[in-house]
Amino acid sequence: MASPDDTPPPAGRRGIQSAGTAVDVLTAMARARGPVTLGDLARMTGMTASTLHRYLASFLEKGLVVQQGRSGAYDLGRLAVEIGLAALNRSRLVNDAADALPDLARATGTSALLSVWGPEGATIVRIERSERLVATALGLGTRLPLLTSATGQVFLAHLPDALSRSELTREQAAGVTGIKTPEAIRAAVRGNGYAWVDSQFLPGLAAIAAPILDWQGYPEATASLISTDPAITRPDSPVVAALKRFAADLGATSINPASGA
Known part of the structure; x- marks a missing residue:
């Protein structure tokens, strides 16, 4: 039988x-x-x-x-x-971004972070620390809030609502509040192409972040820069330009689908 x-x-x-x-x-x-x-x-x-x-x-x-x-x-x-780590390591976008992160940190004189969306939200998977920046509590595996960190705001803006909703609800229930509403954050990040915070999440430090998107516009990773200089957050800042160029060059939309290059 x-x-x-x-x-x-x-x-x-x-x-x-x-x-x-x-x-x-x-x-x-x-x-x-x-x-x-x-x-x-x-x-x-x-x-x-x-x-x-x-x-x-x-x-x-x-x-x-x-x-x-x-x-x-x-x-x-x-x-x-x-x-899980093997799958992450085989992601071309994440691998390439991790390899290029040291050059971005050196070129901008900032500390650079690479984060992905994991089971517990936005999570740091690579750090390149600047000699100019004092040590912070950030480390590999640190989870970053959606509402008050530049990295989190990028994920909030680009993730499908179904993926970010539970984390957003948890933060709001815990009393985490940002200067802007979630709707305003989404509109600003999508419109500007990057997110920024000034001493909101890390006292005395400014941060900017930009998404590394796949073919469907999903944020495979987010690249972030941290500095003691709040001027890095200005739209006309060369640091913003460098970060946006870094993210765009690594994103899937920069690849020719016919050649795969």
Whole structure:
């Protein structure tokens, strides 16, 4: 007798249902803001606890998931992190931007950041520090707010609302407020081609940010520059021009689709 997994899929449908279910479970965990209990995961996925337990047991065995000893909550494991980093490292836009970031920092005399949108929002993945800039609390993995950081404002302006809505709601509920409304931020960033803040997120420091967009206008990454000189935020600043040129040159729209170059 054939097992359930041997049953041919319906016409027009491909793939293995159990694999799709596994992806749904891992996706729910990735979108959570930390470890989740079995009950939490059941509510998030609509699956029964017994079904989830079988998947989680396999994930634990392979290192995709870890379980915390005291609480019993589940979180993404080392293998999941390795897979995510491998995907990120294979992104041409992110790779090229990371390689070019040191030159941008030297040319502008600023500290340069490269950030991507991750499960917890705008997250720094590369930093090039300027000798002129005192040390800040920013580091790899630092999450940047949507409303009060230049990087966050770029993501807010260019991400689909469905992706940024939960983070925006969380910030507003936590009392994070910017000088502008979300609607005004979107209009300004899209109109100017960059975002800027002056001492709003980092006291004594000014920052500008511009998106590195793919073919569909999705922000694969955001490049940001930080300085103690507030003049870098002016529209006619050569630093703004350099940043916008950097982002435009790296974006997918600068590539000839016929040649792939």
